[in-house]
Amino acid sequence: MRARRARDDEEFCPRARRRRRAQTPRLAHDRAEVFRRLIATRAGTFANLFNLGFGSATLVDAEKFCQQFLPDKVPEDFGELEIPLTIIATDLYRRQQAVLSSGALKPALAASIALPTVMRPVVVADRVLIDGGATNPLPFEELRGRADVVVAVDISGAPTEERRDIPNPWECLLATVLVMGNAITAEKIKHGAPDLVVRPRVGVFRALDFLQASAILRAAEPVKAELKEKLAALLEG
16 A cells, blocks of 8 residues: 655656556566566465465565566665655554555565465564555555645445355455455545545456456546546646
């Protein structure tokens, strides 16, 4: 879970955004390269990767995952970032969120995506950390008082009444995480919403849909016009 504030020219340059958008689908469509990188991220043995499947508690090393899939230009330290960044993880044993905004950047990113049963927890400053969604799936409050306008992007997806199929244990676990995250977010918004909440229609995709990058971008496309209109109104006001 991450929260950004401020901005620079490159971040809001259409050409720079197009380059980043093009890079992700190219990699996602190269199945052989994706699988090669996934194999390099394994936390267990090579045999476990295929024999235990995505239910293995030690399937993926989150730090290796970031090394394999983050762009080369991502710096090593928070202090090297042009745009200030706050990352939210969860302290597993203290049972509370961990706010990370200084020091080594990549371990913090790894901790923020360390979804239990998928990725091994990450140790940062003697704390055992997992995915920030366990405690704060939409950490917009971290930007209050630090930005003129706070925009929260909720990618958990809308609830559905249409499905009646019985999920397998893995799908059930991920769905349960989403249920808990939605409940946390709903209560937070009741007590103090951000200036704008954006909800792209990406709920049909699963957490491990690495090869669906193009489809995910297409599904999120319709919210762009709405976002521009509402954000312009907020900035003008």
